[in-house]
Amino acid sequence: MLLDRAWVEADLRIVTGFVEPHFFAGFSGGPKGVCPGIAGLETILEAHHPRRIADRRATWTVLAGNPVHEFVVAAAALAPPSLSIDVAINLERQVTAVFAGPLPSAYRAACAYVERTAVQRVPGRFDVVVSTNSGYPLDRNLYQAVKGMAAAERVVAPGGTILMAAACQDGVPQGSAFERILGAVPEPGALLAGESPPSLDYWQAQVLARVLQQAAVQLRSDGLSEADARRAFLEPVDDLSAAVDRARTGAGSGARVCVLPDGPLTVATPA
Amino acid sequence: MEVTLAYGRTGLAVEVPDDAVVIRPTSLPGLPDEGAAIGAEVEPWLSSMAARARRAVVVFPDITRPTSKSARSTAYRCSSTERGLKPTCAS
Numbered sequence: 001m002l003l004d005r006a007w008v009e010a011d012l013r014i015v016t017g018f019v020e021p022h023f024f025a026g027f028s029g030g031p032k033g034v035c036p037g038i039a040g041l042e043t044i045l046e047a048h049h050p051r052r053i054a055d056r057r058a059t060w061t062v063l064a065g066n067p068v069h070e071f072v073v074a075a076a077a078l079a080p081p082s083l084s085i086d087v088a089i090n091l092e093r094q095v096t097a098v099f100a101g102p103l104p105s106a107y108r109a110a111c112a113y114v115e116r117t118a119v120q121r122v123p124g125r126f127d128v129v130v131s132t133n134s135g136y137p138l139d140r141n142l143y144q145a146v147k148g149m150a151a152a153e154r155v156v157a158p159g160g161t162i163l164m165a166a167a168c169q170d171g172v173p174q175g176s177a178f179e180r181i182l183g184a185v186p187e188p189g190a191l192l193a194g195e196s197p198p199s200l201d202y203w204q205a206q207v208l209a210r211v212l213q214q215a216a217v218q219l220r221s222d223g224l225s226e227a228d229a230r231r232a233f234l235e236p237v238d239d240l241s242a243a244v245d246r247a248r249t250g251a252g253s254g255a256r257v258c259v260l261p262d263g264p265l266t267v268a269t270p271a
Numbered sequence: 272m273e274v275t276l277a278y279g280r281t282g283l284a285v286e287v288p289d290d291a292v293v294i295r296p297t298s299l300p301g302l303p304d305e306g307a308a309i310g311a312e313v314e315p316w317l318s319s320m321a322a323r324a325r326r327a328v329v330v331f332p333d334i335t336r337p338t339s340k341s342a343r344s345t346a347y348r349c350s351s352t353e354r355g356l357k358p359t360c361a362s
Contacts, residue, residue, distance in 0.1 A: 094301025167279030
């Protein structure tokens with residue numbers, strides 16, 4: 001386990017953040033500010049090991065038994081924060097609650113609070129799901145936007161369509177490990193075959209591949225070219241309204257549409 | 272019906288069928304004074320901790336997260352200038 005020297009040698013360690021649902025760590029904030037926050041690369045890779053990401057308990061709002069969360073907690077415990085300060089925010093990005101104290105008690109309270117607002121029951125699965133990456137700044141790049149696709153994955157019917165709107169002002173980003181991983185496989189299923197050694201950004205490509213097994217993903221983005229989208233196995237669309245109409249018509253009569261305007265800030269859960 | 276999606280800094284309007292199911296998180300009201308609320312939560316902890324500390328490190332999230340500036344500045348202020356601690360920055 002490698003943690004930043006300045007952190008380890010400090011005698012007052014404060015981690016700040018905000019708590020939101022996280023697609024494989026359960027929730028953001030709290031100990032995640034330590035690992036991956038200020039952890040060494042090898043430790044970050046181990047936290048995101050493909051084996052951990054593939055575990056069905058490595059998912060939204062799950063802490064108990066979540067192998068990613070458990071690794072993060074173990075790493076943070078080696079040089080624990082004196083104080084963890086987390087906030088919860090609303091859609092206007094205003095602070096709605098503040099949680100401060102040593103781990104894990106303050107963080108647990110924050111997660112319970114966020115779970116009450118984020119988890120929304122929905123009636124079954126949908127043929128077409130429109131999702132986002134919560135707008136700026138989370139939709140700055142395609143790497144982050146996988147999170148919004150994973151939010152849609154929870155409620156899209158097998159063989160359905162996800163329509164993702166993410167501005168991606170910073171691109172994929174180009175030159176990232178994420179881009180290289182996607183460019184190195186002929187089709188996304190290859191990323192799920194067998195066990196890969198841990199490598200930077202692999203986790204995001206792995207989740208994207210899993211989503212694509214469940215549904216086709218179309219992307220509306222001003223920041224990416226059509227070629228960028230296709231290299232990530234996504235179908236670029238210009239007119240999102242027309243794409244919704246097309247996808248619904250294509251799914252046949254009685255096709256159902258769900259919209260997650262705030263993307264991964266909502267943990268839609270089929271009843 | 273038209274739904275405005277969270278998209279970039281501007282939002283994006285999309286036309287969806289009238290029977291589409293729109294799911295949003297439950298939105299709670301913001302605190303009237305964020306800085307004061309954070310200070311009230313943090314201060315009781317810091318008053319005992321910082322008195323013994325010589326070197327403090329404060330970690331905050333990267334640019335992809337809309338972290339409250341008041342959360343950062345409060346933690347920074349409490350741990351550094353007011354306490355006589357010397358801040359350092361490591362990226």
